Amino acid sequence: MGTNEQLVEFCKEHQITCLTNQPMKEYTSFEIGGDAKVMVKPSSIVQIQQVLRFCNTAGVTPLIIGNGSDLLVCDEGIARPVIQVGGAFSGIRIENGDQLVCEAGVTLAKACTFAWEHSLTGMEFAYGIPGNVGGAVYMNAGAYGGEMKDIVACVTHVTMAGEVETICGDACNFGYRHSAYTDNGCCIAEVRFQLSVGDATEIRAKMDDLMNRRVTKQPLEFPSGGSTFKRPVGDYASALIDRCGLKGRRVGGAMVSEKHAGFLINYDHATCADVLALVKVVQDEVKEKTGFELECEIKHITG
């Protein structure tokens, strides 16, 4: 029996939800990607511990996903186990008056709305980022002058060996679209945000303003992974791509958005290969015409 078959049996034995042959296009905002051979959906920290221990012992590195809004999954699909930290981890609460504690599967939209309902400010920048709290911390997601780094106090995770730990402050090692989790393979289970008491009307106004800016400027009507490239030092990826006349450039079903040059969109049943080929076209032309090297922000996931 192969590792995946053993994992399916293990999950059955421990009553952990485990599905086979799940199309990754249904789990990603890009709507691209072949099947995950095995998709585990734990519903408690204990179940995350059990699955990670199993993987650790079997010597396989699972792919942990949240809301799939930053993932470009290969067309061939994913042979290693995928662990989705999703809706089962949707607990949210206020502690000590100004701390928001969210399980990793809470969407940023829900977290921001909850903060507003309790007159807590600091998180408005994240309203409209279509990820979960776990994925946002992993990525140190940010927008409009704010980033997770500014508001995360502590993160509770499960290590590959199945231990539950909490890290705070500098140990999170936040950088631009980077965190300790980019390197350590742990599964984020819960996040404690330090916010401040503010004015609910002002908080709502800021959230609405930022959402309006997104709706106006971003091609939200097409599947995508958000901004495809990281911001290079000294300029903006979208401005560079626009200056090179690349808006509307297509490879297969992938296209550089006409609305926002920083977004490569799934215009018409694009494959992962289409998007990767378009990424290369953009990188090559931008390098040739401006000298800037664009690095991908979206995560290209292979088998």
Ligand SMILES: Cc1cc2nc3c(=O)[nH]c(=O)nc-3n(C[C@H](O)[C@H](O)[C@H](O)COP(=O)(O)OP(=O)(O)OC[C@H]3O[C@@H](n4cnc5c(N)ncnc54)[C@H](O)[C@@H]3O)c2cc1C
């Ligand atoms: C329309 C659109 C707009 C966007 N705008 C922004 C923006 O303004 N700013 C911004 O920063 N990003 C933006 N993004 C990208 C994306 O929404 C963020 O990176 C988001 O934080 C990813 O969260 P997720 O839950 O979808 O993570 P996923 O896409 O599921 O995963 C992203 C990474 O996090 C890891 N991960 C996920 N959950 C966990 C967990 N529980 N434990 C450990 N690792 C985990 C995954 O392995 C993967 O490497 C946008 C995307 C779209 C489609």
